[in-house]
Amino acid sequence: MNAAALTMQIVSWLRPEALLFVGVAGSLKHDIGIGDVVVATKVYGIHGGRQTPEGFHARPEVWHGSHRLVQAARSALRGMLGVHYKPVAVGDVVLADDRSVLAEHIRRHYNDACAIEMEGSGAAHAAYLSGQLDTLIVRGISDLANAEKHKADASGSQSQAAERAALAAVTVLRKQQPASSPAVSLQPSRRDPEPVDVGVGERYLGTVLRTVTFGAFVSVLPGKDGLLHISQIRKLVGGKRVDEVADVLSVGARVWVEVAEIDKHGKISLKPVIENGNASTSRKTS
Incomplete structure (x- = not known):
């Protein structure tokens, strides 16, 4: 299950007052080392864009960390060394070459990002869709996103970075007071x-x-x-060829769909609802 779907399921079940997503990341900056902690002020989805004959045109997606939780982190972690409050890049690829095309893409289009990981944007977007939910991404640095990544991983840096991130998250949570006093049960009421x-x-x-x-x-x-x-998405544009799915449906768009099939593993296949030759969609609004 991907991070977005899992986050939506958890939010629906527990109805939390705040969401902290904790894990590890690779550093993109020389002054941020292994063992440091990054509290994300912004989360970039780095793969949005369109390739044209003139080059790649980035279509940035960004989710901001909760101002309340970022400020709480600044207060709670004031005495903790190696904590940074900066944007984080999120992609679907493990970055293990700081001279790669992807690394150059990040430097060119997301130059203020100080770390890269793979799941934060899914969790952040799911929290955004759920409504007013304070969300904070906390990452421990486990490697330098370069050719030495495998050595860092072999040294146990991932578990050490995860422990540092978890410590930071717990420290922030201890400073927070729940809006309601009754204890929250982990069992559905x-x-x-x-x-x-x-x-x-x-x-x-x-x-x-x-x-x-x-x-x-x-x-x-x-x-x-x-x-x-994508063969079903073509129906949204009158059967025309679709080169880039994002040209028709962007993340956050609303679209009427019908469940076409559910396989034996529970995977759901959808088709668009077409009535009178038209399909109903709406783009994401901020």
Whole structure:
């Protein structure tokens, strides 16, 4: 399950007042070393864009860390060495070459990003879709995103970086007071609605979680997302050829879909709802 879908499921189940997403990352800056901690002031989704004959045109996606939680972190972690408050880049590729095309792409388009990881944008976007949920991404630096990454990993740097990030997150949480005093149970209460399953033929106003070369993953219910294949996306533009899925559906777009198939593993295939020759979609609004 990807980070966005898992985050939406957790948020729907626990209904938290704040979300802290903690893990490891590679450093993109010479002054940020292994063992340091980065509290993300912004999260960049770095793969959005379009390749044209004139070159690559980036279409940046950004999610801001909660101002309340960032300020709480600055206060709580004041005495902790090696803590940085800077943007973080998120992509679908492990960066292990600081001279690669990807590294140059980040330097050119996301020059203020100080670290790179693979999951933060999914969690941040899911929190954004859930409404007013304070969210903070905390990352421990486990490598320098260069050719020495495998050596750093072999030395145990990932577990050490994760421990540092977890310590920072717990320190921040200890400074927070819940809005309501009753303890939160990890078991669903009797008043919680029963989990809802999707069925073939059912229609939903879905939200695009992620676009890939072969289609778009669309959330239809909390914790339930399916694939709208590029062959189905063509129907949204009258059957025309689709070169870039993001040209038709951007992350956050709303689209009416119907469950076409659910395989034996529970994977959901979707198709667009077309009525009177038209499909209903809406772009993400800020």
